[in-house]
Amino acid sequence: MSLLSACASASKRLVTQGLFVESAFTGYLRTASGAVKDKEPLRKAKTPQGRFDMNDEKTKDPLEKFPDDVNPATKEQGGPRGPEPTRYGDWERKGRCVDF
């Protein structure tokens, strides 16, 4: 009973303030009912998320940032990272060509 009235008053406050009702309401409900009880970590499944978790160290950008963002060869500030994109006659970046 107290839970109900507490929820009602909380949601009424939120509603009159014009906030999104639904998400706040259900969020309140979830924490109030205490669904997340256990603290054990999620099992690493062979789902895409699991795969990304394992390969965390390998997700480095292959194109490295220049020191101070200045290209040492051309002295360009704020230019594209990595090797010169126009070196093959088209605009190349990470193997992809962009034609503009």
Added chain:
Amino acid sequence: MASVSRVLTKRILLTKAFPAATRCSSRNIHFSIYGKKDNAKVSDDISTQYPVVDHEFDAVVVGAGGAGLRAAFGLSEAGFNTACVTKLFPTRSHTVAAQGGINAALGNMEGDDWRWHFYDTVKGSDWLGDQDAIHYMTEQAPAAVVELENFGMPFSRTEDGKIYQRAFGGQSLNFGKGGQAHRCCCVADRTGHSLLHTLYGRSLRYDTSYFVEYFALDLLMEDGECRGVIALCMEDGSIHRFRANNTVIATGGYGRTYFSCTSAHTSTGDGNAMVTRAGLPCQDLEFVQFHPTGIYGAGCLITEGCRGEGGILINSEGERFMERYAPNAKDLASRDVVSRSMTIEIREGRGCGPEKDHVYLQLHHLPPQQLATRLPGISETAMIFAGVDVTKEPIPVLPTVHYNMGGIPTNYKGQVITHPDGEDKVVPGLYACGEAACASVHGANRLGANSLLDLVVFGRACALTIADTCTPGEKLSPLKPSAGEESVANLDKIRFADGNTRTSEIRLNMQRTMQNHAAVFRTGDVLKEGCDKMDAIYQTMEDIKTFDRGVVWNTDLVESLELQNLMLNAVQTIHSAEARKETRGAHAREDYKERMDELDYARPLAGQERKPFQQHWRKHTMSTVDPKTGKVTLEYRPVIDTSLDQEECSAVPPAIRSY
């Protein structure tokens, strides 16, 4: 408790202020207009089933990419009450995908002159570009780039703090005789993204009214003048008529007519189709730029550097087929040779994959270390877009469309023109800019880094022309109350269509036909066969079937309307290509390998007789379609060979184009 909150929520929604003028029918219309005048009126004139709202503005811009945004806030800056009608949020337009830069003769890296840029562009267009428009664009280029930089676009800099310019795309010094010019100004590798965000941010300072996610259906034409636009609000299915004395079309290209293209799914040539349905011609639609190696299915392009570093193209038999077509250059032959060779292999049945419609680009014979150092990031790209491990498997590639040179014909001021009785005539009230327009600065072939320049210069030009010819707050031309009826009838027909073929099937048929017949490899019989097939596919539009009968966010309906627009573009493209019997720029034919100008510029001109207009091909194609039958009619318009000011910048006489 749950019901308590629901009741409270409903009360909040009902107490929100509605525009006073809307009469509540069975549905509540909950759009709101941010702008100067709150003068939207609901009318019953053209439909009793769809709520129709009439708006009045001084100017309407259709499309909010680079060109559309520049035109919209240029007009707002000049004091016009402007509406910008766009089917995408402005920063989602396809301009955002342009990574490279903008050409401008600023002269920061070495001495430069815009007249050299003018020469390069005229030569690049294979002398099909209108030299007055090219003069206008290249002369305005430095001012346009400086203006963008003043708006806050973060160009990359040299040590002195000036804008850094790099060498790109056929730009030379001293009219082709002085070596490579450095003219391309970039923002790291996200110039288009930055341009769009800068323009959008700037446009919010002015009070342009944005109608986002409104799909423009048709132009409202009366007595040969354009009096506004009719659009569908995708959010709630209401129809909106925007009455304005000036309409600017900036809807982008139509890459999606082909199976393999780099364009977004929203590049459907809506502006070209609206103009065609209004009975006006489109110009030079047969000139479509291809890139030889685009990833099959994804549409991303693989750089030519892959072949430069040793990658090879192989067919289904594992043969390095480029050795047969270019024995010396092999895989390093020029783009068009490679594209044509790939297409011939596919046509002759040696393509790969279940449909035998692509070839393979093999890189796994190269040492992985070399790949990683010379082409960093390529393994990532190949995995994400092609799903292959580039060190073990080849990448499926095929020639891919990435730009349309053709579009709505305009003069150098951005006004749409027709060509009755041999004279250019302006269509009052209608303007076009960007990729949708054909000014024509790119002619038969577009140089790299010129298209972003084209957007800003001609977007601004449209705004300036309108500011010169009209005043804000002018009285609107009268419009028949029943204007836009056919558009609503068409919409209704498509919404309740119950034929046999789905939209996606018809679209795939069209895309495959265009890819097989109107792509890089063009000969008379292939094109003729393609024309017949496209005419047949056009007729199947009568048999279309849609599934979603609702009005709120009906993507089935919008995709079918987009398919109608794509069809109009596709039939004009293939018929114009079939008729043009020469090779010029991006339009390359196997059976007519030479350019056919009024004089043979390969030989000395003295003593040659000028060919009459009907017998040479240095002219623009103007195509019109009868939307009911799909029949294409072609006419021709001469190229403008004089610059705006012969003393300031003399025109370039035609010559043989060789690099």
